[in-house]
Amino acid sequence: MKGLRADGKAIRVMAVDDSPVIRKLIKKALEPEGVAMVGEAGNGRDAVELCFKLSPDIITMDITMPIMDGLEAALAIKQKNPGQKIIMLSAMSDQDIVADAKSRGINHFCSKPFKTEDIMAKILQVINE
C-alpha cells in the first residue's frame, strides 16, 4: 500500500475542512491506501488545538472556514511547529491566494475537485521531502 512511511508505519493524516462531506471523501480516498486518518476538524481554531495533541505527519487544510480560516490556522501551526507539513486543499487557487499562502510558509496545494491518485501523490511528495 502506498500510504506507508519509510519505517513501514501508516502515514498519519489529519483532515481539516468545514464540510463533513469533504472530510468523508478525503477519508474514503486515503484509508484504502493504508493512510491512518488520525483526526479531523471543521474550523481552523479546532485544527490548531488538535494538531498539537495528535502530531499528524500531514494536515490537509481547507482555506475558507468559519471561526478561523485555513491560512490563519496554518500560520499559527507553523509558528509553533515550523516542520509541520500542511497541504492546502481548496476550490480556489488563484495567484493572490497562493502568494498569501506562500508568504505564511505554506508551499503545498491540491485543488478541489480531487482524485484519489492526485491527493495520494501529493501526500507522498510531501512526506518524502
Add this chain to the structure above:
Amino acid sequence: MASFVRAANNVFKQMLDLGINKGQAESEGDSFISQGFTVMIGLTGAWQGWFFLDMSQDTAVKLAGIMTGEEYETVESEEVLLAGAEMGNIICGNAITDINSIHSGLNIRLTPPSVFAGEGMSMFNVRLNACSVILQTDAGTIKLNVVMREAK
C-alpha cells in the same frame, strides 16, 4: 459563463464520473423558478453578484449518493444538503479562479453557500439580469445561473 461551464464539466467528471451535455447560454431575466434544490453562493470583489446551482430534489439526492457512495432517501438528509453545497462551492470556486486569472486585479471571492430545498421557489435578483446554461446529465438537468455586476 464559459468558466462556469468548464468548471461544472470538470467537477462532474472528476468527482462524479458524469458527462454533461451543454445547452445554449441564455439571458434569464431577473428571476427563475427553482427545480426544487438550489445552491446560492455570493460573489464579492471588483465584481459582485450570485451564482446559483439549480436542480430537482431527485437529482440532488442522486448526485449526493454518487459523491459519497451512500444511499439517501430525500433531500432532508443533512448530507444531501451538504453535498449540494459543496458541489456548488467547488464549481463556483474553480470558475472564479479561472476568471481571476484571466482578469488580473478582480479578486472575486465567494461567500459560504446557502442551500434552498422546496417546490416552486422563485429565485429573484433585485435589479439584475442573469445568464444561465442548462446542463443535461444522466442524473438529471442542472442549471447554472450567474449574475454579476461591477462593484460601485
